[in-house]
Amino acid sequence: MKVLVTGGAGYIGSVAVDTLIASGYDVVVFDNLYMGHRSAINPAATFVHADLKDADVVLATMEEHRPEAIMHFASYSLVGESMTAPEKYLGENVSNALNLIDAAVKCGVQRFILSSTAALFGDPEKVPISESERLAPGNPYGESKFFIERMLHWYNKTHGLKFAALRYFNAAGGTDEKGEDHQPESHLIPLIIQVALGQRDEIKIFGDDYDTPDGTCIRDYIHVTDLASAHVLALEALADNDVLHYNLGNGSGFSVKQVIDTVREVTGHPVPATTVARRAGDPAILIADSQKIKSELGWDPKFPDVLDVVSTAWEWHKRHPEGYGD
Numbered sequence: 344m345k346v347l348v349t350g351g352a353g354y355i356g357s358v359a360v361d362t363l364i365a366s367g368y369d370v371v372v373f374d375n376l377y378m379g380h381r382s383a384i385n386p387a388a389t390f391v392h393a394d395l396k397d398a399d400v401v402l403a404t405m406e407e408h409r410p411e412a413i414m415h416f417a418s419y420s421l422v423g424e425s426m427t428a429p430e431k432y433l434g435e436n437v438s439n440a441l442n443l444i445d446a447a448v449k450c451g452v453q454r455f456i457l458s459s460t461a462a463l464f465g466d467p468e469k470v471p472i473s474e475s476e477r478l479a480p481g482n483p484y485g486e487s488k489f490f491i492e493r494m495l496h497w498y499n500k501t502h503g504l505k506f507a508a509l510r511y512f513n514a515a516g517g518t519d520e521k522g523e524d525h526q527p528e529s530h531l532i533p534l535i536i537q538v539a540l541g542q543r544d545e546i547k548i549f550g551d552d553y554d555t556p557d558g559t560c561i562r563d564y565i566h567v568t569d570l571a572s573a574h575v576l577a578l579e580a581l582a583d584n585d586v587l588h589y590n591l592g593n594g595s596g597f598s599v600k601q602v603i604d605t606v607r608e609v610t611g612h613p614v615p616a617t618t619v620a621r622r623a624g625d626p627a628i629l630i631a632d633s634q635k636i637k638s639e640l641g642w643d644p645k646f647p648d649v650l651d652v653v654s655t656a657w658e659w660h661k662r663h664p665e666g667y668g669d
């Protein structure tokens with residue numbers, strides 16, 4: 344089967360491409376390299392260097408390559424940025440997805456997998472968060488993914504496009520070849536690792552006055568290869584299912600301070616930290632209940648322990664202190 348992967352040069356997308364190729368799929372990567380890296384693209388994939396905002400190019404790519412399925416990773420994905428530049432999220436994220444979904448149905452694509460997010464749930468009423476939790480995004484990033492999930496709902500009703508919406512909690516960790524390299528970096532674990540590598544003086548903790556045991560935000564860190572395996576399972580499950588929604592996490596939460604301590608333990612570096620003001624848009628606690636995908640699709644995360652997740656990230660960053668370099 345041929346799968347078109349948008350964002351296949353990015354952090355999560357590039358690992359999903361590796362997993363698809365290892366599982367025998369043909370892959371076409373569609374990426375504008377805004378955040379992605381050319382050298383992160385698996386050489387066995389066909390690469391189309393183009394932008395989703397160009398609807399004609401999206402349609403022409405689909406007509407040329409005729410994928411049977413799409414995995415849509417490419418999007419702006421920063422909670423903090425979405426609070427200062429909402430137009431990128433409510434505008435481009437949404438209109439780019441519409442270009443892609445519309446071209447997909449025009450070209451007879453049968454299955455669509457969306458990178459959705461825990462940010463759909465805002466400040467949830469109940470944790471761990473199951474798929475039945477109320478959807479109430481607390482920032483424009485989460486809202487953009489909510490719009491796209493609704494778009495898919497209607498394209499399923501009107502055109503029969505089958506889809507899976509996979510709501511990631513906090514993607515983390517690395518593989519032998521792939522790791523997290525954003526320019527500029529804003530994610531917690533790679534930033535702490537930059538301190539351990541001597542590239543940054545300290546880590547700033549964004550608020551210690553949340554309603555959590557140590558006052559810092561709690562997140563559920565899920566390994567990037569476990570996210571990738573969930574994508575392949577969802578892709579296969581769409582053969583017999585119309586619509587799937589799954590929350591993807593390890594089901595255990597770690598505070599910012601606990602993550603800093605974990606990096607200290609893994610690296611042996613003292614990692615100086617200071618507390619600054621809260622970052623707008625951050626919910627206090629996000630922890631997944633992933634029982635549904637485990638029982639329905641047999642998803643079996645290989646990195647349930649945050650220490651292992653951080654260790655794989657550390658190994659990749661030690662080998663690639665400057666990231667991909669492109």
Ligand code: UFG
Nearest residue numbers: 420422460461462512513529530531547548549560599625
């Ligand atoms: N944080 C700090 N200091 C930093 C960076 C982050 O204290 O320098 C804190 C944040 O405030 C947050 C936690 O560390 O509480 C994790 O922050 P990240 O920026 O690493 O990740 P987010 O939780 O903001 O968002 C990530 C993805 C989103 C996704 C979300 C789902 O970037 O796309 O996880 O939980 F929606």
